[in-house]
Amino acid sequence: MAKTKYTKIDGSSKEYWGLFGITGFLALLAPLSALYIFVNGHHVTGMTNQVPWGLPIVMAVYLIGASAGSLVLSAMSSVFGKKEFKPFSRMAALLAILLIIAALMAIILDWGRPDRLMLPFFYFQPRSMFSLNAILYSAYVGLCGIYLWAMFNDKGKLEKLLGISAVFLAVLVHSGTGAIFGFVYVRELYNSPLLSPAFIAAALSSGTAMMIIMIHGTFKLTGRHVDAKLIYSLAKLMGIFIIVVLYFIFVENLTRAYAPKNYEAVSFLLFNGGKYTNLFWVGLLGLGLIIPMSIVLNPKTGKSTLFVLIAAWMQLIGVVIERYIIVIPPQVLPLELFPDKQITSTFLDGQIASYNISFVEICYSIGLIGVVLFGFIVCIKLWPMLPTEAHYQELD
């Protein structure tokens, strides 16, 4: 098998500097929005005392998932023996690092006191998933970095070992992220042992979708050749991961719906929750999962780059919706102070709360994506991340 060659991109064209400027501007939106929120107080966001976690947390969870997903893809060749994906392993590992950095930004800048950044590293509370995740996330960033270094230096065995450890840590990191919500035993829609594995399934599907889009875009813009068959096999992989996501959603909701005590919560999500119900059926199940899955698993559309790209975009946005549905509705539903009684109060007890995404949160979320893209186009200029070409035939 011919050895894959990696080169830096030239990065001197007008288009490059144009992209550099646009993504750089977008990336600036994140710290600027965070500063705006910090100076004014969180009342400028959509968060309330009823819904303390809003879009920034949705984005954080999403970015962590995409990071874990791309890391698994990066390790596909060295850990899982899928040699045909070798050309993408560097850029996938790079994306994994950038995504987790953006996720950490999302979390930290969403705090009421981001100025107390270092405190979670000074104090340790073993029962807090946030405390554990602070350790897991930092270890993960470090390990991904070392793994990328090993790939650059062709460390063979060490690369494989690091790959295995990084995949293991990625799974742990994202299980930990799922557990943030899954462990909240007081909210019916959060508390579930399935959240961690379901998070990983969605991480893999959205990570694959993101890689398809990034590979196609980067190779096209840099004039490098990528064999369409590689895109199609990634798409098929995405289809399989989507089936797993669907399965988890099915089992989780059915199990929950069985218990009479959960009737109110489940019917809110599935039938009379207004925008949340629409998001669930149309946004997530229809547009985010079933349609893209059908596109990529259909032998005809699955072999059309255009269709595959459409499916990847749908899936990418579908998983944002999935995270939104996981994070927001459980907070919107009132807490059951008395499960057998109807309650009201001046603190809006017993009422369905509302969460309206504010403009500044949207800027903030776009900014986080800007951080990833800006980091990516800077890094592919600085280091040889991209293969000169990616051929399917290179297989043994």
Next chain:
Amino acid sequence: MSVDRRDFLKLGITLAAGTMVGPAGFALSNVSSHANKTNSNDSLINKWGMVIDIDKCAPNCNSCVDACRKENNIPDFSNPELDIHWIRKVKFKQKHVPEPTERSLPAMCFHCEDPPCAHVCPVEATFIRKDGIVLVDKHRCIGCRYCMVACPYKARSFVSKHVNPENANNPDVPVRMHGVVEKCNFCVHRIDVGKDPACVEACHANGGGGMQFGKFNQNDNGILKVVRGGKAQQLRADLGTNPKVYYVGI
């Protein structure tokens, strides 16, 4: 390409192992730390707590809430979604019953023995004092709001606006800080100088006098005696958080 069976299996096993190791370890450590508690029946002794007889709590009486707001300089943001509530009157009526009577009770932080808020706090800003009071160190809180998501009783509020300290009436309580989470602290500054919390004092002065505050003490006729009688109940006792505020007459 097709994902062959062996690869899929490998992937599956890696995922499953990773998924289980983490949470399982933490859960086990929680259970074992619970098992190590010596005789958990005694854990209440010498802790502060409250018993509230809600038959004495008139639906239109708000004196505990008013007193709390005044004592703790709680600002009025005039926005029910953002307003800070340390104590509130909760009105309730029976479900599944035709024409049920509406009744009410004051709800605040219940200073749980096993407080989910303290467990989820990544920096131990929420902690339990030796006398059982659950406190928030506002200088350590990072404002992540995990505690608000985890608290079963909606006892916590986030300070989402800057509050001008010059508008504060009571100089005895610390200056309010934006970007952190706060909640009822049983008026710790009052009980440390031998006074009752402001809500309890106001309940006896202007309200029905249903709130009884004190330590769960073996040998006197205080709140432990009422709780021993078996008629007092906690809210959501099923969650195992073991609140130290009991209600009589629900």
